[in-house]
Amino acid sequence: MNIFDILGPVMIGPSSSHTAGAVKLGYVARRLLGTEPIAAKIYLHGSFADTGRGHGTDRAVVAGILGMKEDDERIPFSYEIAAEKGFHFSMENIQLPGAHPNTVIMELTDAAGRRIEVQGSSIGGSRIMINKIDQAEVECTAEYPTLIIHNKDLPGCVAEVTSVLAAKKINIATMRLFRGKRGTQAVMIIEIDEAIEKEVIDKLEMIFGIMKVTYIPGM
Amino acid sequence: MAYRSLQEIIEFCEQENKAFWEAILEDDVSERGGAKADSVGKMQTMWQAMRDAGENYDGNLRSKSNLSGGDGAKMQEYSAAGGTIGGEFMAEVIAEALKTGESNACMKKIVAAPTAGACGVLPAVLLPMYRRGVSEEKIIEALYVAAGIGQVIAARAFISGAAGGCQAEVGSASSMAAGALVHLRGGSHKQILHAVAMAMKMLLGLVCDPVAGLVEVPCIKRNVGGAVNAIAAADMALAGIESVIPADEVIDAMKEVGMNMAPAYRETARGGLARTKTGRKITAGMKW
């Protein structure tokens, strides 16, 4: 852990895991949708469901989906802000056998009807782990600048992506591939050393077989 | 490479003729990259946020559960009237710990140090020192000392109640605060380590038993305990009193105790104060 994991983050209380982590999960889900969400279905599991209301987990998740970070003083008022914006959401408890005790599932929809389903956990301190994106199992902490690339499971896709990054002198810290059944959809999670520019993302999106590129600056 | 023992830090300091805080600052720069000024700037942000949390405290706020709020203000009034048992300084420390802890419970902005639950301990000892003329520069140095201590505790043991009980959370915060105080008073490297060791020893075995699982009861008052405990440990170390068990070994003992702690005492709200008659009644009455 670096010293600012020890002294920090600056955050809205009361709980690193149940409040700050919850905001981050909502925020990452929003980034993964890539556009302004207009509606969400939120499901809380385990300790998020049991003690989440008292920790403001419910308001924190909504705040994150609305684009707030963990130190945003508007977090306690996220429901009111959602109402003003015309953002509709539902919140239910759910039981997810085997999932981490602090887990949430968020289904977001934008005005064009695009949907994304994200499952993530708050795993200690304010650190998070995204476990599933649209049913595909992944592992992503969003701690470092991260590229999340949905692609068709075709030969050559990975090589093309890495060559685009190499040409831009972007150093890959870690890279992992996740896929469902052979030949269907796959997800690449690439952590990089430094922030990247929009131009690189546009280049990546032009690669044949790439369906969607999401970039999350390190949090 | 982050340090894995406090002994290692002070050996490095002695060899290189550096201050404890410098060793931590330099390590942060080599770990995360960037310039020294960036790291110091970030630390200044943390300090500013701690000060803001104290200043923005509102004694009228209550937490969502209605269990917390207003006690920091009570303590300040009591102290202003004069005649506190522990003197004015101690009363201020107690008030600051309550204020930050309550602000946290009321969803205000705080600095996790090392966690949100223990966020009141460091500001509680640093703010009264600052108000008495310690420079901001010195406070920033002390925050590096505190962060370095916390980093070693996190590497050797743990810093969350869910992992190791409240000794890991408020105990760690108290050790960090004790080391920071020794630095503010110009103590030696060895005295920093003795203060860390003594602060942790005095809180060893402390369980995590929050009523209804909320970071309120007993957490807010435990911040007071952690802060007052830190002052006792720092004063002892500055008096030349030594811990028989070295700091790194005390941290290892904290880990061992935490690992053997039944799950009921690790933030599950199934033991201790959470299981008392009143604790259960409060839990049952929560309507959400």
Ligand code: SF4
């Ligand atoms: S009792 Fe538990 S939740 Fe409360 S401060 Fe201590 S470790 Fe944190």
